[in-house]
Amino acid sequence: MSSERAWTVAILVGLAALAPLPLIVHRDDVLNFVLLILLSITMAQSWNIIAGYAGQVNLGHAAFFGLGALTARTLWIAGAPILLAMAAGALVAVALALLIGAAAFRLRGAYFAIGTLALGEILRTFVSNTLPEISTLPAASIAGYRLAPRYYLALALAALSVIAVAALAGSRLGLGMQAIREDEDAAEASGVAALSLKLRALVLSTALAGLSGGFFAYYHISYYPSHPFGPHWTFEALLMTFIGGVGTLHGPVLGAVLYVVLKEYLTVRWVDFHLLIFGVLFIAIVLIFPGGLVQATEGARRWLARRRGASAT
């Protein structure tokens, strides 16, 4: 527990240290890069809540991100303040999540995973069919476009996601979720209201995904409305969480940083084969690091401690 608190403090201090960056660095590429890491942290943490803590593997996270983006963009362009538009986007995402969750959680096994997957893909095809035109901000908004407020919003969302997971991890609610993840029958027998807890985890997770989607709509000047529904949003969140450590507080943060750095490097260096390289990377990471970086570093620390103990005697 205490190490978790230490990590929370360390991560929040790290995020706070990033706050003055727009004042010091005046290069947009650096700010955009850090912003991408921050968005990735938020997405990974939000996926980590439902899958890592509550054990319900959501394969349609992009659906909620996309709905948040679509709703927020529409309202914002229509004149609503961006924070309000983002909140509305999160609400729409949560509403759909409750509908699907209430149905799929009644059954065990793969129903939730496959259900969310199918939902995401069907929504993506639907949006790309009905809104095929690229969405571009009105000229007046483009003229007033500033990167700094976007950067601070991304920073705030990343901090929010870390605080949410930190608050959850040690709470009664979070412990109940972890009990469901380990053994749902045993958890229910011990008085954990499994369905209600799973739904609460889903609400928290999709609200964060919806807010991130709203941020995406605020950040990008032009994009295809179906882009935020793309399956890579889901699978990247999955991979980042896995690289770090599923169901840990700091894992998704480490995973997001490592993944974004690696991805930027690879896509610049190997444009033609980047899918191939990502595929190899996906497989290699899963096979080599079963519990992610968190477990790997713990293993290394234990190994070092043993060696030190052996040399002392």
Place this chain on the structure above:
Amino acid sequence: MAAIIIQLLIGGVLLGGLYALIAFGLSLIYGVARVLNFAHGTLLAIAGVAASVMFAAWQLNPVLIAVILFPVFFGFGWLTYVYLLEPLKRRNPSQMVVGTVLVTVGLLLILSDLGALVAGPTSKNIRLELQIFQVMGIIISTTELYILLGIVALTLALHLILTRTWFGRAVRAVTQDTVGARLCGVRAGAIHAATVAFGSAIVAVAGVLYTLNYPINPYEGFALTVKAFTIIILGGIGSLPGALLAGLFLGVAEALSAAAFGGPYREVVSLVIFVVVLVLRPQGLFGRPR
């Protein structure tokens, strides 16, 4: 009017039957080995592209192509299970699920890029010489008849293998009770590997059938995987007759709705069907609650 509807039904049954063939392998692999195989549709795409290339190069009979591809994909599926998926079985449940998803997605990316590298990213199909029959205003081509025949033959073969052979009994035993099956001398690990191999081989044959009528490129597999997963939910997880009926149902519903409301809305119909079924009958149209 009636002729048009029958014509649409034929198209829907054809596509739906192919969807069902994809869903069979996927459902079998999930039911037995507990692997959500995201590379499944991509295997179909690769098999389809390979078949088209082989046909264009050597004018081989598509049946012969299927006979050649079957053992290749069987072997590929076996190796995939033994080297990439089996190691994940020793991990805790949530790490295993996430791990298998990431490994099969990785495989999907590798296969798509390799396929495009070798055969090019454009869509291809097997161009048989068409003969067209017209019966009472309904038009059917020979390829459509071949595909229909192929779907029926493959479904029947699968049914017989699962119900009448030792392999089929072992598969069902492992699905129902792994420990019990082990106690009876069934090597569960080998059955898992054989099922993944068998499912991959079936989808390769489905790929040959698919490309008789529809062009495909190496990147199109994911959409088919998702379609097959939707069918598995609609039909009830683990139910092969359910998958067949759900596949036909979805194919027909898509064909009719595309004709009635226009192409873009066929996805809306699948979305509505999917959400309604999930909310009202989450165990699937033909599944039993567990």
